[in-house]
Amino acid sequence: xxxxxxxxxxxxxxxxxxxxxxxxxxxxxxxxxxxxxxxxxxxxxxxxxxxxxxxxxxxxxxxxxxxxxxxxxxxxxxxxxxxxxxxxxxxxxxxxxxxxxxxxxxxxxxxxxxxxxxxxxxxxxxxxxxxxxxxxxxxxxxxxxxxxxxxxxxxxxxxxxxxxxxxxxxxxxxxxxxxxxxxxxxxxxxxxxxxxxxxxxxxxxxxxxxxxxxxxxxxxxxxxxxxxxxxxxxxxxx
Amino acid sequence: xxxxxxxxxxxxxxxxxxxxxxxxxxxxxxxxxxxxxxxxxxxxxxxxxxxxxxxxxxxxxxxxxxxxxxxxxxxxxxxxxxxxxxxxxxxxxxxxxxxxxxxxxxxxxxxxxxxxxxxxxxxxxxxxxxxxxxxxxxxxxxxxxxxxxxxxxxxxxxxxxxxxxxxxxxxxxxxxxxxxxxxxxxxxxxxxx
Numbered sequence: 388x389x390x391x392x393x394x395x396x397x398x399x400x401x402x403x404x405x406x407x408x409x410x411x412x413x414x415x416x417x418x419x420x421x422x423x424x425x426x427x428x429x430x431x432x433x434x435x436x437x438x439x440x441x442x443x444x445x446x447x448x449x450x451x452x453x454x455x456x457x458x459x460x461x462x463x464x465x466x467x468x469x470x471x472x473x474x475x476x477x478x479x480x481x482x483x484x485x486x487x488x489x490x491x492x493x494x495x496x497x498x499x500x501x502x503x504x505x506x507x508x509x510x511x512x513x514x515x516x517x518x519x520x521x522x523x524x525x526x527x528x529x530x531x532x533x534x535x536x537x538x539x540x541x542x543x544x545x546x547x548x549x550x551x552x553x554x555x556x557x558x559x560x561x562x563x564x565x566x567x568x569x570x571x572x573x574x575x576x577x578x579x580x581x582x583x584x585x586x587x588x589x590x591x592x593x594x595x596x597x598x599x600x601x602x603x604x605x606x607x608x609x610x611x612x613x614x615x616x617x618x619x620x621x622x623x624x625x
Numbered sequence: 626x627x628x629x630x631x632x633x634x635x636x637x638x639x640x641x642x643x644x645x646x647x648x649x650x651x652x653x654x655x656x657x658x659x660x661x662x663x664x665x666x667x668x669x670x671x672x673x674x675x676x677x678x679x680x681x682x683x684x685x686x687x688x689x690x691x692x693x694x695x696x697x698x699x700x701x702x703x704x705x706x707x708x709x710x711x712x713x714x715x716x717x718x719x720x721x722x723x724x725x726x727x728x729x730x731x732x733x734x735x736x737x738x739x740x741x742x743x744x745x746x747x748x749x750x751x752x753x754x755x756x757x758x759x760x761x762x763x764x765x766x767x768x769x770x771x772x773x774x775x776x777x778x779x780x781x782x783x784x785x786x787x788x789x790x791x792x793x794x795x796x797x798x799x800x801x802x803x804x805x806x807x808x809x810x811x812x813x814x815x816x817x818x
Contacts, residue, residue, distance in 0.1 A: 397803055398796065398799035398800050398802070398803045399799065400803070401799065401802045401803035401806050401807075402777070402784045402798075402799045402802050402803075404806065405774065405777040405778055405802055405806070406716075406777065406778070406781070407777035407782065407783050407784045407787070407799075407802065408783065408784065409783055409784075409785055432810055433803075433806045433807070433810060434701070435701075435810060435813070436806045436807075436809040436810035436813065437778065437806065438701050438702070438705035438708075438709075439705075439755060439758075439759050439809075439813060440759065440763075440774070440778050440779075440809075441663060441666075441667045441670075441708045441712070442663070442755050442756045442759045443756055443759030443760040443762075443763055444666055444667060444670045444779075445666065445670065446662060446663070446666045447665060447666045447669045447670075447675075447678075448662065448665075449661055449662060449664075449665035449666075449678075449679070449682065450675075450679065452679075453661070453665065453679050453682060453683060454657060454658075454661060456679075456683055457657055457661075457682075457683050457686050457687065458650070458653075458654055458657070460683075460687055461650050461653050461654075461686075461687070461690050462650050464648070464690065464691065465648055465649075465650045468648050559697045559700065560700075562692050562695065577687075577691050578691045578692075579688060579691050579692035580692070581692075581695055607713055608692070608695070608709075608710055608713075609684075609685055609688040609689060609692065609710040609713060609714060610688040610691070610692065611717070612684075612717070
């Protein structure tokens with residue numbers, strides 16, 4: 388390892404650990420890290436320093452209502468989860484997938500960020516091989532993307548279960564987040580989800596009433612308020 | 626207090642994670658009680674407003690709950706993982722508010738410091754010790770190094786933005802970041818090893 392190497396990468400590793408590199412530099416460094424154990428080791432070393440930074444800040448007592456608010460939402464989620472468990476259908480559906488020619492409709496009111504990213508990423512909105520399973524509102528809707536990802540929406544009462552297959556493995560710090568467009572407004576589906584080792588993933592959408600489009604994006608751990616990456620799947624709902 | 630909660634309280638963070646993944650509200654409550662304070666403090670430190678800090682903290686914990694608490698032990702402790710989620714949310718909030726400047730001090734009026742020692746659990750006592758070490762390490766940094774680290778970590782600024790703000794070359798900013806982090810890491814080496 389040369390001094391030239393050290394001078395080139397060491398400063399970048401520190402900035403990367405702090406999340407302060409620009410996007411292009413981040414991509415370049417991450418490519419370098421794949422082949423450089425020395426830089427990976429330095430990154431582990433410096434990351435430990437970054438991770439303790441919050442421990443040194445002034446402590447501010449959170450208001451009791453914050454705990455109440457968080458736990459109220461958590462317990463409501465748990466109750467909904469208990470109510471819907473057992474009604475989900477998993478596994479084996481891919482063999483029954485029927486793919487038609489469901490055209491992608493422009494989604495004018497989708498979050499501007501998402502649309503911009505779709506355009507930048509060259510997402511093939513017009514060429515998705517997508518389709519409607521049987522045409523009835525309670526019949527499964529199936530969409531297959533050019534990437535090979537297949538999505539299936541199974542309606543159950545007022546809600547539905549979105550099932551994905553052929554999802555590529557996500558980085559450890561990414562999750563899947565579903566979005567619905569309803570009356571021109573984009574809403575995040577609360578439950579974040581991740582694919583299993585076979586590339587399958589599913590999430591429950593509690594209220595499908597009035598939903599025009601379902602979309603799934605890869606988001607940073609913890610999810611996002613609005614889509615920040617090109618959709619992995621865009622599913623028009625008839 | 627239920628038996629279940631009492632059992633959850635005896636579990637280490639890493640042992641709580643499978644229960645969070647199974648959507649156990651009692652386990653999550655224990656998790657919140659352990660880390661809600663530092664999470665809110667970090668959010669407040671970044672966004673600078675109590676109402677916004679509440680929103681950020683709530684969003685972070687709810688997203689963690691709903692994502693099934695997918696924790697990767699190779700990437701650090703549960704606490705640091707959770708705090709990274711809080712930081713990301715808080716920085717997102719800052720950016721949505723168009724560049725609010727962060728405070729640039731590591732002031733300490735720790736609530737923990739005001740509590741009697743016998744109320745502290747072993748884990749809390751260790752965190753208190755770590756907090757002292759972190760503050761000590763940062764306090765020893767030259768101002769130009771601590772400033773770029775704080776602007777990056779608590780302000781969410783890129784090195785390019787920091788260079789423009791401070792009127793120094795890009796390489797200088799990155800160099801100061803490296804020197805500062807290396808010093809902090811060196812000071813904490815024994816405790817973090």
